[in-house]
Amino acid sequence: MLSATGNTPEIVELSVSSWFYRNRAIAGFENPARSLYVSIRELLENSLDACETINVLPGIRVVLTNKDETTSEDLFSADPQVLNLTVRDNGPGIQKENVPRLLGKMLTGTKFQYKQSRGTFGLGGSLALLYGQVTTQQPIRIKTGLIDSDYYTILQMRLDIEKNTPIIIDESQTPKPISEHGTSISYSLKGDWLRSKKRIISYFDQTSVMVPYSSLRFETPDGEVFAYPRVSVNMPPAPKEMLPHPRGIDVEMLKQMVVETKTRTLLSFLTSSFQQIGKKTATDFLIETQLDAKKNPSNLNLDDFLRMMDAFETFPKFRAPSADSLAPADEELLTAGLSRLNPEFIVARQRDPNVYSGHPFIIEVGIGYGGALSSGLSLLRFANRIPLLYDESSDVSNRIIRNLNLKKYGLKQDDPLVFLVHMCSTKVPYKTVGKEYIADVDVVRKEISLGLMDCLRRLGELVRKKHKATRKMRRENRLTNYYSFIANTLESSSKSSVSLAKLFSSLEVNKNE
Numbered sequence: 001m002l003s004a005t006g007n008t009p010e011i012v013e014l015s016v017s018s019w020f021y022r023n024r025a026i027a028g029f030e031n032p033a034r035s036l037y038v039s040i041r042e043l044l045e046n047s048l049d050a051c052e053t054i055n056v057l058p059g060i061r062v063v064l065t066n067k068d069e070t071t072s073e074d075l076f077s078a079d080p081q082v083l084n085l086t087v088r089d090n091g092p093g094i095q096k097e098n099v100p101r102l103l104g105k106m107l108t109g110t111k112f113q114y115k116q117s118r119g120t121f122g123l124g125g126s127l128a129l130l131y132g133q134v135t136t137q138q139p140i141r142i143k144t145g146l147i148d149s150d151y152y153t154i155l156q157m158r159l160d161i162e163k164n165t166p167i168i169i170d171e172s173q174t175p176k177p178i179s180e181h182g183t184s185i186s187y188s189l190k191g192d193w194l195r196s197k198k199r200i201i202s203y204f205d206q207t208s209v210m211v212p213y214s215s216l217r218f219e220t221p222d223g224e225v226f227a228y229p230r231v232s233v234n235m236p237p238a239p240k241e242m243l244p245h246p247r248g249i250d251v252e253m254l255k256q257m258v259v260e261t262k263t264r265t266l267l268s269f270l271t272s273s274f275q276q277i278g279k280k281t282a283t284d285f286l287i288e289t290q291l292d293a294k295k296n297p298s299n300l301n302l303d304d305f306l307r308m309m310d311a312f313e314t315f316p317k318f319r320a321p322s323a324d325s326l327a328p329a330d331e332e333l334l335t336a337g338l339s340r341l342n343p344e345f346i347v348a349r350q351r352d353p354n355v356y357s358g359h360p361f362i363i364e365v366g367i368g369y370g371g372a373l374s375s376g377l378s379l380l381r382f383a384n385r386i387p388l389l390y391d392e393s394s395d396v397s398n399r400i401i402r403n404l405n406l407k408k409y410g411l412k413q414d415d416p417l418v419f420l421v422h423m424c425s426t427k428v429p430y431k432t433v434g435k436e437y438i439a440d441v442d443v444v445r446k447e448i449s450l451g452l453m454d455c456l457r458r459l460g461e462l463v464r465k466k467h468k469a470t471r472k473m474r475r476e477n478r479l480t481n482y483y484s485f486i487a488n489t490l491e492s493s494s495k496s497s498v499s500l501a502k503l504f505s506s507l508e509v510n511k512n513e
């Protein structure tokens with residue numbers, strides 16, 4: 001860009017929010033259809049995360065309408081793509097003074113710890129609100145109430161995109177029963193409901209499978225209501241926050257940890273900043289890297305950093321990362337979730353924890369067969385309990401399923417089958433920032449394949465048993481029909497000299513032969 005007065009290029013410094021808004025397509029805000037889907041997804045996921053942090057069974061209501069939320073007037077008829085979205089949850093609420101920063105500022109959040117959560121970058125919800133404001137020029141309305149408080153705070157907010165700061169334009173309070181708590185976010189946005197409807201509804205369907213302990217309700221602009229009542233009251237235990245594992249960090253992270261540490265020696269830095277490094281492992285590690293155990297971490301130079309990073313990758317004595325930071329669904333919950341689809345058989349398996357590039361992960365798989373399922377294979381993919389709906393053909397699970405030899409298990413391609421694959425990890429290997437499909441990492445592929453094969457073996461047994469039982473029943477039915485046919489024929493024949501009782505007893509003998 002050239003300045004107006006001369007030919008010196010003008011230097012422009014973009015704010016974080018301005019940068020993200022310009023590049024919003026990388027986070028999925030590509031067009032009005034996909035933006036609507038991503039907005040609902042981001043807000044719903046924030047609500048689920050929020051409820052799970054306080055171990056409350058989520059009850060979430062999502063209302064999408066083309067009417068004004070407060071007056072119910074059809075204010076947006078001039079532009080049918082302007083919609084109003086409200087997401088209300090029973091989470092912990094947000095402290096009034098934190099609302100603007102958490103929801104009005106990019107890259108600000110409470111989920112930057114080393115544990116599994118749906119949100120990761122402090123970005124999704126804030127970007128969804130910013131998208132809404134830029135496309136409709138309307139302010140955002142947030143109503144939030146904390147546990148044990150007797151009032152809701154209601155804030156109206158605008159976002160200053162150039163400065164990446166929120167501006168509060170109105171603030172009030174209203175009384176609330178002490179037992180209620182949670183957050184409701186309401187704002188307008190441009191979205192293409194007709195083109196995104198199918199996908200948004202499957203997003204709700206699939207979310208309800210993965211969080212069967214939640215009660216979800218989605219009200220559409222067409223006046224339809226999709227209600228997903230809770231089918232289980234067992235919530236998986238919340239993941240624990242852990243220290244990072246040495247294999248999963250990069251130079252920048254290491255530098256940051258050195259800046260933040262209060263320790264004075266490398267030995268204590270290693271034992272207190274990482275998981276799975278005790279005193280003995282740390283001593284051996286420092287001998288191998290030829291670093292002085294007594295050196296103050298703040299005196300590390302670039303060469304020391306690089307040497308440490310190399311050794312983090314190759315040192316053989318670190319134990320595998322702990323899986324305590326993960327929150328898998330477990331087999332019982334997966335079965336409850338799949339039962340929402342009403343199949344005849346459900347088989348679910350959870351694999352043991354494994355590790356890729358220093359990040360712990362757990363694979364869970366499930367297969368539903370028959371019942372209300374339609375014929376042919378379908379796949380439900382989840383990562384950290386988020387349904388993945390786009391780019392299925394590129395996902396590792398899809399490749400595995402396409403290559404399965406179903407015949408080996410007595411099954412066919414056109415059998416009514418639904419496959420479910422869930423990966424949970426402190427770092428899911430997404431291929432893109434849009435978080436839509438999982439990369440083909442060797443160890444991940446192996447875990448998914450083994451899990452599915454295990455389920456298929458069990459399912460094969462069940463289906464074989466069922467076929468056997470059906471065949472037996474059919475044979476018996478045929479025989480019964482045959483006997484009654486003979487009986488009727490004989491009865492109607494007055495000339496018959498054989499007593500019916502005698503005939504039946506002889507047929508019984510034949511049947512048992």
Ligand SMILES: Nc1ncnc2c1ncn2[C@@H]1O[C@H](COP(=O)(O)OP(=O)(O)O)[C@@H](O)[C@H]1O
Binds near residue numbers: 111124
């Ligand atoms: N419904 C909610 N209830 C409580 N806190 C919330 C809610 N929605 C968002 N937050 C807070 O706002 C932060 C920013 O949200 P977001 O921009 O979506 O980023 P992320 O979810 O990646 O952290 C979250 O980390 C969380 O602390």
Ligand SMILES: [Mg+2]
Binds near residue numbers: 042046120123124125
């Ligand atoms: Mg989020």
